[in-house]
Amino acid sequence: MKSYCGGRRIGQWARRAAKEPSPRVWAAATYACADLPDALLNARLVQTAGTVASKPLDSIPRVSRDWAEAKAIYRFVENERVTVDGLLQPLRQATARQGTGLSAVVAVQDTTYMTFPKANVIEGLGAIVAQPRTTVGMLVHSTLAVREDGLPVGLLDVQCWCREPNE
Numbered sequence: 001m002k003s004y005c006g007g008r009r010i011g012q013w014a015r016r017a018a019k020e021p022s023p024r025v026w027a028a029a030t031y032a033c034a035d036l037p038d039a040l041l042n043a044r045l046v047q048t049a050g051t052v053a054s055k056p057l058d059s060i061p062r063v064s065r066d067w068a069e070a071k072a073i074y075r076f077v078e079n080e081r082v083t084v085d086g087l088l089q090p091l092r093q094a095t096a097r098q099g100t101g102l103s104a105v106v107a108v109q110d111t112t113y114m115t116f117p118k119a120n121v122i123e124g125l126g127a128i129v130a131q132p133r134t135t136v137g138m139l140v141h142s143t144l145a146v147r148e149d150g151l152p153v154g155l156l157d158v159q160c161w162c163r164e165p166n167e
Helices: 011-019 023-030 039-054 067-078 084-099
Strands: 105-115 136-147 152-161
Touching (some): 039 067, 084 152
């Protein structure tokens, strides 16, 4: 498999990910095409994705080996130079590579309402339902590429938003 992104050959990572589906190898293969503002951010993205993918249901402090690693992940996600599009673009490219050669791919969409029990300390969240406005959170609309047999190919898009207070 010869795949290129930004002049870099990623075939070695794709082959290794197929043989050794560990979270860290998956992250290296998936984010090989990352194009964040500098090489250190790209490396941190691969490291962070591998760490979080190892325990996807856990919080950042629980997936981290120690407080230093947790702090590095928090700094990464709070970095103003790291954008949602910068994180999604390599996922879209990996999904396109995975879908190559398939006879059909279905794009499945869903909107999820995410609520936060301690939302009184989180700024920027909006009402989940119109009335009553006691439940706050955000809406997440995802588009997943799926094979004909129902197995996922990858993520195509994610859109997140919060309702304005007067909506």
